[in-house]
Amino acid sequence: GAGVSQSPRYKVAKRGQDVALRCDPISGHVSLFWYQQALGQGPEFLTYFQNEAQLDKSGLPSDRFFAERPEGSVSTLKIQRTQQEDSAVYLCASSLGLAGLTGELFFGEGSRLTVL
Amino acid sequence: AQSVSQHNHHVILSEAASLELGCNYSYGGTVNLFWYVQYPGQHLQLLLKYFSGDPLVKGIKGFEAEFIKSKFSFNLRKPSVQWSDTAEYFCAVNEGAGGTSYGKLTFGQGTILTVHP
Numbered sequence: 001g002a003g004v005s006q007s008p009r010y011k012v013a014k015r016g017q018d019v020a021l022r023c024d025p026i027s028g029h030v031s032l033f034w035y036q037q038a039l040g041q042g043p044e045f046l047t048y049f050q051n052e053a054q055l056d057k058s059g060l061p062s063d064r065f066f067a068e069r070p071e072g073s074v075s076t077l078k079i080q081r082t083q084q085e086d087s088a089v090y091l092c093a094s095s096l097g098l099a100g101l102t103g104e105l106f107f108g109e110g111s112r113l114t115v116l
Numbered sequence: 117a118q119s120v121s122q123h124n125h126h127v128i129l130s131e132a133a134s135l136e137l138g139c140n141y142s143y144g145g146t147v148n149l150f151w152y153v154q155y156p157g158q159h160l161q162l163l164l165k166y167f168s169g170d171p172l173v174k175g176i177k178g179f180e181a182e183f184i185k186s187k188f189s190f191n192l193r194k195p196s197v198q199w200s201d202t203a204e205y206f207c208a209v210n211e212g213a214g215g216t217s218y219g220k221l222t223f224g225q226g227t228i229l230t231v232h233p
Contacts, residue, residue, distance in 0.1 A: 003159070031219060033219075042206050042208075042224050043221075043223045045222070093160075105162070107152075107160040110159070
């Protein structure tokens with residue numbers, strides 16, 4: 001597609017449920033990021049992939065959060081045993097090369113997770 | 117760790133008014149600076165960026181920003197706003213290339229701009 005695609009756009013989960021959020025980056029983009037955006041806040045870094053390698057997961061808030069990008073394209077963010085504090089918009093972004101050099105991330109529209 | 121501070125949470129202006137949104141960051145090394153914009157119902161998109169060179173950078177839709185290294189600031193400006201500029205604006209920073217940078221951005225908390233016709 002023309003842009004970064006995320007699904008589902010909206011997800012309501014009961015506390016304790018597992019959820020999986022999908023990101024389909026722009027074709028050929030090497031770099032892929034996940035960000036978490038709480039209500040009224042800016043996006044906060046979760047994790048970074050360069051192709052299939054997860055090079056930085058320092059932003060993942062707990063071991064309940066897990067991300068993968070097994071073939072270097074589509075990525076999945078999984079949250080186990082969801083808690084109310086996990087409620088947020090989860091943004092995926094991709095970049096053609098090393099984004100530190102190209103300077104631009106292309107963001108998807110996000111997946112809004114609400115945990116009841 | 118880096119942090120980015122945006123001074124105003126919500127700015128309300130009338131069309132044709134001038135705009136300045138403040139952004140300060142805390143990081144002593146080389147940085148790349150960005151402003152991203154999110155229009156209602158749309159995804160975040162790049163407005164402008166500064167890597168090096170002329171500290172006054174121009175972006176899309178008549179926006180510009182000035183990097184003042186001594187003040188750790190990167191304020192966004194527009195001489196005359198339009199109703200269509202209504203959006204949320206985010207300042208962001210990453211460590212400059214040449215270090216371990218791969219583009220990890222630290223964002224400010226955002227400023228909502230409402231422009232009345």
